[in-house]
Amino acid sequence: MASAAACHHALAQGYNGRTGLPNKVGNFSLNTVSRVFNIEVRPLTREKHYPRNLRLCVVHASSSHSSVAEPMQIPSNDNSTDSHKKSTEASLILIRHGESLWNEKNLFTGCVDVPLTEKGVQEAIEAGKRISNIPIDMIYTSSLIRAQMTAMLAMSQHRRRKVPIIMHNESEKANKWSQIFSEETKKQSIPVITAWQLNERMYGELQGLNKQETADRFGKEKVHEWRRSYDIPPPNGESLEMCAERAVAYFTEQIEPQLLAGKHVMIAAHGNSLRSIIMYLDKLTSQEVISLELSTGIPMLYILKNGKFIRRGSPIAPSEAGVYAYTRRLALYRQKLDEMLN
Template identity: 45%
Template sequence: MERLLVLVRHGQSEWNLKNLFTGWKDPDLTEQGVAEAKRAGQELRDLKFAFDIAFTSDLSRAQRTLGLILEELDQTGLETIQNQALNERDYGDLTGMNKDEARDKFGEEQVHIWRRSFDVPPPGGESLKMTAERVLPYFKKEILPLVLSGKKTIVAAHGNSLRALIMELEGLTPDEILKRELGTGAPVIYRLDEDGKIVSVQDLAA
């Protein structure tokens, strides 16, 4: 029995393009983001993938990315579960701020700490550790059991919510996961054994 889990970060959003901290705000995809999502669907179609269930966040950029992927797979009626547990990290007071402007206001070192430390949150927001504490219980309760039962599963979410999942799946340290970059609209394909351990990983961004 194949146990298949595909993770995909949403395509480029309007705020990605503007270099803004996005968090739980809800900008749409850019034209490039739409193209990235369609290409992800085409790549999965070329691999002859068909899914049994899909999960996504409460944010439209992830939902639209998933929808575009499923269109390419002719699976627009697929059962899809949306939950804010899969939302992007909340950037708190930085939300909506240009990243260069934030460096000018708070200093480059402080902004780097907020963005790239594991357990230091920005003011009013979440650290990656806090994001993982939100994402992982949901993953372990709602998603992983379905994957282990043989349901081919796709999760369309966000850079940091997916980092939390990857950290768990791959057994990475905080330092290792902070260095992990996820391309927009680039699926990562996991095949797992009966215990949820990785048999193989294929990153279509590579």
């Protein structure tokens, strides 16, 4: 079987001028490669919102595992015909962290950094089981430990068995020290990027207070207004609108370009930062978003296709084949995992 190095070498040269595809991969024709790896080889042209690179599904070989199809960049070809056009497709998984210690105590948590409870750990593990057959190339979390714990625990259940590694970009030295120089290690790991912009809404003077006691102190209607209005912040805190400004800006500037490039992304964050992102994805009004409730530890799947986000709901269980067959690519990815692990 052709090695990954041979495939990559051949893809770097020898493109067919009409189709934009390589004539051969190593010593094998495209037809042979398609048959051996059981993949469909077809040129993809860029849409107006997409990068100036085409994408092709190729196989990365591993000495210890069977191969799983993953995306790879190939040069664009402006001579490609309309009949060969095909859009990039990517998966987006959103997970609200599992139950935290202050969730359990019914306290306003906000940006206070508290860990998961035992129940929260189990919720994160169960979330990981639900997404265990969905491809993930990058992980984004908030800077808070409960979101990071949820991401790590969820990935421990993924059938691909890649290792999540937190990227340190807080300084030039930290960035240098955290670099991974082994190409084999890079193939078997997933970068985790932390961002304060994905943090929970800052509850100001309410943080650390019991929710029932707060209602008794300030009045039930006033606390309800702070919690459920869109643009009214609690004392010295953030409104949902203020939280949305930073969370959505980070999503559109940092995360969405990765999805448009064909990367499969998971975001582990918080109720209000995720509500803000869902407001953007589903084009909800300020009135619609305030009634949106997200349960702890329940993942939600979106598919980005033709520049549009399609909400698919929450996967049920890894044994439910139908739930992953939302698209042909997800179904094929699951099939490859089955072949690799059986």
